[in-house]
Amino acid sequence: MKIYFAGPMFAKSDLLYNEHLVKQIRALEDSIEVYLPQENGAINDKTAYADSKMIALADTEKVLESDLLVAVLDGITIDAGVASEIGVAYAKNIPIIGLYTDTRQQGSDNQKKLAALGTTAENQFHYLNLYTVGLVKLNGRIVSDEDDFLTLIKKQLTS
Template sequence: MPFYVAHRLFAAHDRALAADLADRLAIKVGPDRVFLPFCDTDEEDLVAEVKGRRLFELDRDRLGHLDAMIAILHGPSLDDGVCMEIGYAIASGVPVVVLTTDFQTYSMTEAGTRLEFPDPILQAVATRIVRVATLGPSPLPSVPGQSRFKGFQARNAAQTSTAIDTAIDTLLDLPGRVPLPTASPVIPGAAVYVEPSPYLSRRMGHLAESLAGGGHTVVEPQRFTAPDPIAGALADLAAVRAAARLLVDVSGPETPPGAALLIGAALASGVRVAAFQSYPAFTHAHGREPNWRNLMIQYAVDARLSSDEAALSWLVA
């Protein structure tokens, strides 16, 4: 079983960072035990009738059968494909190390608990978090004519190098498969869990009311309002895995990170998932079909819905 390197795919510097990490990990465990998406799915040369779906299938087939995952997440806008992969791995008992060099921490209120990520569910489920938040040491005093930008580049390169090596050491120190973090769900088995988008929460609140008015038992997130956001996040994860269905608003520039993670956990747990998106925006990549969301999200869900009526129909289908 391999080690899976989950990372943002869409820019050269992200792929280069992940390749550096994968190469260093391969030196320690052997190249055949490291899987690097995009690289190892031969994305540039892959030919398939529906290329995006095939890429999703190749990655999903590996996610539940890993020794461990190492996931790279930086900044407040977290890659939804990576978050979905984390959710799938965690729900499959795979330990996950999350690597970040973000120098910010986050909280639900001004004086609230400080968190490593904007959504507390990522901190709640990660087996380990490696956070290297400061630049490397200052270089030697500059000499006349030497660019200060080179010195700053060197400090960032040193920070990245430290983060990668620390994350790999942490990964190799992990135990085997780990029990899923749990909290007892206090929901009926036939409930539908409704996850709003932070970009359009008012509309999703209306949808939850509409579903409840249609006779459905609706469960909504706890983690953003609970006194203990980590406990609330674990309760949300347990509720999703115990629900009959998961309905997620994926509206916004990308699927919100917690929503993406819950989609992955639901898929691994056999819970049917629908995405609610009134106004889709499509992405286009060479050789792929148009995607209305990250392909790991698009192909994890059973249906894409755009109205209250469609949601009600899906729940009885």
């Protein structure tokens, strides 16, 4: 199975988290091939040069070759490149699994947090772009836990 890993990749913390998740995915089964864009030095070595067309063509080719796209949805907003990769996968009916670990999603039954929604600038929850979320949900699922994320990937191996 070919998996495209979409995740933010510009902060050291992003790079390390991506490596952490991909290591776990690769350990699921020997037949899994994971494309992690940050490992493609031809377009993502930031000390070198790759123009926008080179990056778009290389990553789009890998999305289109994939059997599954997995995406990290964390961040201030969903990373623009991740959102684009999700759009390509959706358009080609490639299954998508999103991982959204932001802790602000917790407490959805807390009455004080819910009441705060009616007060300007007191939203206690994190917002994700609903268009991008909808594309993921139309072709797959979003989970908030790494174990659930890996379990869904395992299920894709047998389907």
